[in-house]
Structures are given as structure tokens and as C-alpha cells.
Amino acid sequence: MKILVLNGPNINMLGIREPKIYGKETYASLLSKIQNHANERGIKLKMLQSNHEGVLIDEIQAAYKKFDGIVINPAAYTHTSIALLDALKAVGLPTVEVHISDVSKREAYRQISYVREACIATISGHGTDGYLEAIDLLIDHIKSMKNETL
Numbered sequence: 001m002k003i004l005v006l007n008g009p010n011i012n013m014l015g016i017r018e019p020k021i022y023g024k025e026t027y028a029s030l031l032s033k034i035q036n037h038a039n040e041r042g043i044k045l046k047m048l049q050s051n052h053e054g055v056l057i058d059e060i061q062a063a064y065k066k067f068d069g070i071v072i073n074p075a076a077y078t079h080t081s082i083a084l085l086d087a088l089k090a091v092g093l094p095t096v097e098v099h100i101s102d103v104s105k106r107e108a109y110r111q112i113s114y115v116r117e118a119c120i121a122t123i124s125g126h127g128t129d130g131y132l133e134a135i136d137l138l139i140d141h142i143k144s145m146k147n148e149t150l
């Protein structure tokens with residue numbers, strides 16, 4: 001099983017940016033935490049962060065028929081990008097939306113998520129553990145989809 005983990009703009013600044021909201025854990029340590037979890041679960045991962053919407057869209061398109069599912073924290077693009085939503089819909093891969101902070105308790109401009117429409121679940125406000133929960137959820141979902149087609 002192969003899962004693509006995508007992070008949007010400014011997630012590379014974890015540990016530096018607004019630590020009261022996003023915590024002190026760095027992006028590098030988030031990556032090793034996710035990788036360790038994937039190793040424990042016996043699945044393969046590709047992880048990518050970009051500050052550019054088009055790069056994220058290219059990665060989603062390239063995942064078509066190559067990955068079994070996507071974990072995405074689109075960061076600020078969550079609240080602006082119909083293009084990311086369209087890309088997720090185009091490839092049709094099971095996708096889980098993750099937010100480190102609890103966006104539902106934040107500013108009004110963070111209350112819209114365009115990508116949510118293409119996601120099987122959203123995990124918000126569980127800190128970086130949310131990525132691990134998203135991976136577990138995807139694994140269960142992908143396994144149950146495969147059983148249905150047997």
C-alpha cells in the first residue's frame with residue numbers, strides 16, 4: 001500500500017511559525033514521526049511539502065494509479081483552492097484532510113474548506129498526531145475497499 005502525504009504552504013516552518021498554535025515540533029521531526037508510523041504499519045509513503053499550489057496539483061495528478069490514498073494538509077490553500085479540490089476529484093483517490101490546529105475554532109476566513117468535499121474524513125486540532133490518525137483511517141478504508149471488490 002502506498003500513501004502520498006502532502007503539505008501546503010508554510011508547513012515547512014513548523015516549530016518556528018506561531019508555536020502557540022502549531023506547536024514546537026519541526027517539519028523535519030514531523031516527517032520522521034510519520035515515516036516511523038508508516039514503517040510500523042508496513043506501508044510505503046511519499047511525503048512532499050510545497051508553497052506552490054501548482055506543485056501540489058501536479059503531485060495529486062501524478063498520484064493517479066500510483067498511490068492508494070492521500071493525506072493532505074493544504075494549509076492556507078484549504079480555504080482558497082478550488083483547483084486542489086478539482087485535482088482530488090479528478091484522481092478519485094481516497095483522501096483525508098488534516099489540520100494541526102482546530103480550524104473550526106479559528107478565524108471566519110478559515111471556516112471554508114474547499115478540499116473537504118473530496119475527502120473521506122477531516123482530522124483537525126489533534127496536533128501532528130492527526131497525520132498518524134489520518135494514515136490509520138486511510139489504511140482501514142483502503143483495506144475495506146479492496147475487500148468489497150473481491
Ligand code: DQA
Nearest residue numbers: 010073075076099100101110
Ligand atoms: C492549517 C490551518 C490553516 O488555516 C492554516 O492556513 C495553515 C495550517 C493547520 O494545519 O492547522 O497553514 O492547515
